[in-house]
Amino acid sequence: MDHAKQVVEQILRGEVRAAARLIRDLDDGVPAARAILKELYPHSGRAHVLGITGSPGVGKSTLTDRLIQYLRAEGKTVGVVAVDPTSPFSGGAILGDRIRMQRHALDEGVFIRSLATRGHFGGLTASARAVITVLDAMGKDYVLVETVGVGQDEVEIAGTADTTMVVTVPGLGDDIQAIKAGILEVADVLVVNKADREGASRTQQDLLQMLELQVHRKDPAWRPPVILTQAKENEGIAELMAAVKEHQLFLARDGGAARQRARYQRVRQEFLELLREGVFRHLLQQLEKDGRLAAILQDIVERRTDPYSASEALILETLGPV
């Protein structure tokens, strides 16, 4: 317990090595790490979490790199969580791709973690949130969460940030790769990167029009702006950060009412994700221990029952009626 308290204090002081070790231990499912995470939780909630999502190839990593640079020049501390759902092998490739970002590795004010697998929490969302909690508790002013906007999980993770940026590029107008409806819904700020390419202002207009027609929004009182950037040339970054800060101000209005509403949604999602994985794992352990799982599977394989009836019966027996 003394050791745990010590680690908690190290992380609260922002010590990088203690945080890195904790994140690794969380991923490995070390029980003591989870206890420390619980201690850290009440100290989180102060960082501004910035989600950055979009299709592969739109320049998310370069943009993230520029945002780090900008925020550091302002004297802000930054944590980065890079989420990719693919396997360890491609994780390697991604790290290669992130070499640019790694130039911040020597900067004490920046802390970058990659997240490639579902990890011990079973869900990518829960794993990502655990890392965000650690970076937040470290006292980072901003936590940037970069995700590939492909799977539902990745969109979800970026979508529950305080401010979510959705990045696209010109000329993807009607294409499937452009802006998926589900992605647009989570956007607080839209970015048209590589804006020197032909059709940038057309894409901007298209997006503004899509936003007009949009029914579902995170917060109906906020109208997402569409910002043009050229991340590689470091252009439009100040404009983008101004839009982010405008959104921060919006969230802070009326004593932070909008921020509170958004955070409640995030807590709800976080709790339910943990519950979903946890209750399943616990039940699975029970079923494996007492041999019930093997018996049920045999019944299904031999077609004495079907998986639908078998799972319904088991759930009703375990939890009782609603």
Add this chain to the structure above:
Amino acid sequence: MDHAKQVVEQILRGEVRAAARLIRDLDDGVPAARAILKELYPHSGRAHVLGITGSPGVGKSTLTDRLIQYLRAEGKTVGVVAVDPTSPFSGGAILGDRIRMQRHALDEGVFIRSLATRGHFGGLTASARAVITVLDAMGKDYVLVETVGVGQDEVEIAGTADTTMVVTVPGLGDDIQAIKAGILEVADVLVVNKADREGASRTQQDLLQMLELQVHRKDPAWRPPVILTQAKENEGIAELMAAVKEHQLFLARDGGAARQRARYQRVRQEFLELLREGVFRHLLQQLEKDGRLAAILQDIVERRTDPYSASEALILETLGPV
């Protein structure tokens, strides 16, 4: 009940309209549809399920189209499940992309369904499997399941087919887009499509070498071949189908022992997926009904507890110790 029996019989006879309606109802969560699915289940398990996965742009849809054509020429009946995790909007785009496949729409021996969302089962895998069960029960000889090899779910779906094809293209050698380790593990047959491009035989050699070094395989007794195709030009399709049939023969050896092992794994995964979603939904309904969820979330928001401790306590209280 009489109506349900009637629908079951229509589907077992292979009637397209009854099957289409059932799949739509399953997606909408109509309770009667689930009852029909249970009735159909014992009649499934006869189709050979063929998974087709790979990165976007490798030509999976064209390949699927050619395989349908080939199998139809052999007089086989074919069902197709096209899985894409993105939102309804991109679903539209995908349908556009599948116009080529739609030329089979007038062929009574082919039945194609797209699956764009998690649907009522909550999980993409469970939804896909429900559709596969329906097509299988319809009496289709082959059920082709085409998924984008990006998210873990999509790989999982393709990976639990009887025979899984992983499609790539030349020149992606060391690239992240090429062959992810997780994807390689599920492959029974590897396809290098667009084989007229430079580097095709190099890619073939690379893949064979990767397979040599591979530790985890679906079945250690099967060595996945690497087939070169040009789907657009209809080249290599016969060779590819020969490889698929070789794998079918492998599965049928020794009274179908390998097939049985694989099917047990599939049943296990199917049951656990249903259980995972079902137990969570049931519990969530209970928590919402008796107001416990709101109370817990308030406790977390006001930092009287954290989501980790709160979910653990609730799970232990609900299920008891392991």
